[in-house]
Amino acid sequence: MDGWERRFWRQRLFPSLDGAAAQGCPRLWLHAASVGEVTGALAVIRRLRQARPQAALYLTVGTPQGCLFARRHVPPGVRVLPAPLDLPWSVRAFLTSVAPDLFVVFESEFWPVLHGALRRNGVPVVLLNGRLSQKSLDSYRRFPAIFRPIFRSLSRAAVKSEEDARRLIALGVSPDKVRVLGSSKVDTLVDRADPQRAMWWRERLQVPTGVPVMVAGSLRGREGTDLLQVFATLKASTPNLLGIFAPRHLDRVPVLWEWLGRQGIAYENLSSFLESGKRARSADVIVVDRIGHLFNLYALGDLVFCGGSLVPVGGHNILEPVAWGKAVFYGPHLDSVLEEHEILSRSGVGICVSSREDLRERWMKLLEEPERLGAHRRRALAALQEMAGVADRQVAVLLHLLERRHAGPVSEG
Structure with missing residues (x-):
């Protein structure tokens, strides 16, 4: 003590x-x-x-x-x-x-x-x-x-x-x-969701309108490599897909680097955009190696996953993406966020998946049918209005x- x-x-x-x-x-x-x-x-x-x-x-x-x-x-x-x-x-x-x-x-x-x-x-x-x-x-x-x-x-x-x-x-x-x-709780998060910050990140990371973005946040254990594998599969059919990967703890960042290196996938660290100012992005994978930025990065996501849920950790803050009007996907281990899961599932903006494969199949269908992705966005925004x-x-x-x-x-x- x-x-x-x-x-x-x-x-x-x-x-x-x-x-x-x-x-x-x-x-x-x-x-x-x-x-x-x-x-x-x-x-x-x-x-x-x-x-x-x-x-x-x-x-x-x-x-x-x-x-x-x-x-x-x-x-x-x-x-x-x-x-x-x-x-x-x-x-x-x-x-x-x-x-x-x-x-x-x-x-x-x-x-x-x-x-x-x-x-x-x-x-x-x-x-x-x-x-x-x-x-x-x-x-x-x-x-x-x-x-x-x-x-x-x-x-x-x-x-x-x-x-x-x-x-x-x-x-x-x-x-x-x-x-x-x-x-x-939703109001507290909505108060934090500043559109100007979202625009700042979009410009800093060079993300043009229309480019689909996958954000995987609060990743625990094997979730980091699981979500990278999902990204690699989706990237084959959606070449302009951008992936942002944020481990819950920074000591897991080297694990992501190692996996990406073995697969020959180019990546950049978020810190490089913070330290060098505006510059051209040279890779479609961004590894979040600084704490305190995930909430604002959720604003860029079209496909959003919140971790600690495909592994038996209990889940993390699944309400954060919804504060930006995003639907959020997560795994079945939700002991720490059961109340939030009930709120989101009733509104149709919290989607619980059973496995990495289940997540990959659902996201592939969304990317293949843009109108379904648009429906997810509209449902999330409507739910946000209702919950706020x-x-x-x-x-x-x-x-x-x-x-x-x-x-x-x-x-x-």
Whole structure:
């Protein structure tokens, strides 16, 4: 455990918030367990900051990694803090310092000591991006004396699906307080999807309009060479196909170099375009040997694959390509992204393939029938329109509750 982690856990046990409490303005305490929940919270926080610039926003996070991630991405003026442990003195110290007008929890964090203290202090509790598995439902039902008061006291619950709504109501949430709004994670990604950056990459990599592009991202294990083999097969029938290959970890880059060298396939590294400025591209394979660029590179893709899914890793962020209006293909190992898979498969823009061969056959048909590729694009854009906007509806719920506690006009910004 390094120095930062020790400080993080010490602050969770003994919160120290000197000067944290803001007077004379609305105070919102938002809580996210870790990186995934923070991702959904960011879109809500940005819109809250626009609608109520004078409000004091505190975001607590339950893991060191999530806390660092939040501090890198929240708007200026939002205070990111380690979440107090669910112990009486930790919760009391934090609650006294912040004195929130509203407590907002993302996804599924229901701590008895914390929620009991909020209830005694009359602080409304709102659940956003709410989700509840059957396993969690069964667990909470085993301890009704502890958890039923938590669910019955929720002021609002904005959940991801009808099934989540049904389970929360079964635990005691009043049906008139539950709304199925979806997930704000898509809005966070849409906020990041800057068309100017997409255009910059298209120009930098010399990708003319009409040239089909295959982007294979977050590749793990054998997926790197598997996707290169798929590319080589497709290239035989589509000579102008461009392939962009991004391993999840940079120590796998040499494996791609070695395979390409053995096959006699010319390639270039992404870093060469970053370091040398504008220049002519001399190969149709680009190996991504720098971190932090994959999200924007997805914008160029006509055929997009998200890795960690053809091998038993559990999948990676399959929502990222969709933020650019792209359909995304992935393998069957989806334990880490089941929720996202359900969202995308319902919309027809997340396509699960069983194997490398299955992926190759599907992509070959798309390249042979451009109208089907166009239909994929239109479906993805339509799905994006349908999935986006959740954060705006969630913020409207929060502002309504705030208005009941704090008089004052809401900014239209």
